[in-house]
Amino acid sequence: MAADTPTPAARRPSAAKVRLLEVADELFYAEGINTVGIDRIIAEAGVTKATFYKQYGSKDKLILEYIAGRDRQVRESMTDLARSGPDAAATLRALVDTIIADTSRLDFRGCPFLNAAAEFPDPGHPVRRAIVAHRDWFTTFLEGLLERIGHPAPGAAADEIYLLRDGAMSGGYAGDPIAATSALTRAAARVLAEASHPSD
Structure with missing residues (x-):
């Protein structure tokens, strides 16, 4: 890559990813991490299960992001x-x-x-x-x-x-x-x- 070639800007997280983490943050803190299931987070975030797995892959990864x-x-x-x-x-x-x-x-x-x-x-x-x-x-x-x-x-x-x-x-x-x-x-x-x- 040439020295004057601009570096691509860091990609911003999607709105769905941000929303999932916001919901998880609120529920994990208020009710406990192991108490709150993925289905509830998906429902309250208003996204599909496929979107969740595309963005985080697993609940464990979402917990670490929290x-x-x-x-x-x-x-x-x-x-x-x-x-x-x-x-x-x-x-x-x-x-x-x-x-x-x-x-x-x-x-x-x-x-x-x-x-x-x-x-x-x-x-x-x-x-x-x-x-x-x-x-x-x-x-x-x-x-x-x-x-x-x-x-x-x-x-x-x-x-x-x-x-x-x-x-x-x-x-x-x-x-x-x-x-x-x-x-x-x-x-x-x-x-x-x-x-x-x-x-x-």
Whole structure:
């Protein structure tokens, strides 16, 4: 190919493919991945079975696209928070605020990644591997923020904040969201204070 030959633009997904994923995303999160069958997704998306298999081939591939889509949403959201905040500490506070806002939504059903992991107990399953990759990215993102604010143990603090986030989202759904998010706010403030006043 000549150097000045334009590269073909990436093909946009068809409207049917987008619609199938939108329906799957809503149903998988609201009701559970294994509970929702392909026939229901096809019916609610308003497409034929042949169209579904042309676009995704199997429910397993659609599930992986669901996880990948949720992963993209989180990465884009966190990147936007980091870009718009004046500094790393403000980004961490904004992250806490985002979690609190999530738990107060009427359609909140907990963390989609934790929910999916509970449905796929085999750690070698592609869904579980995708979830691990997401969590590794998020932990690294948090560690980078904590390094920038000068936390004395950014890796350990990132693990702690992620665990607090998991607990707030699980407790916020299954129990008292106010208590869960209040505990998250207090703990996050303590972690930030450790950066300002590291112990000897």
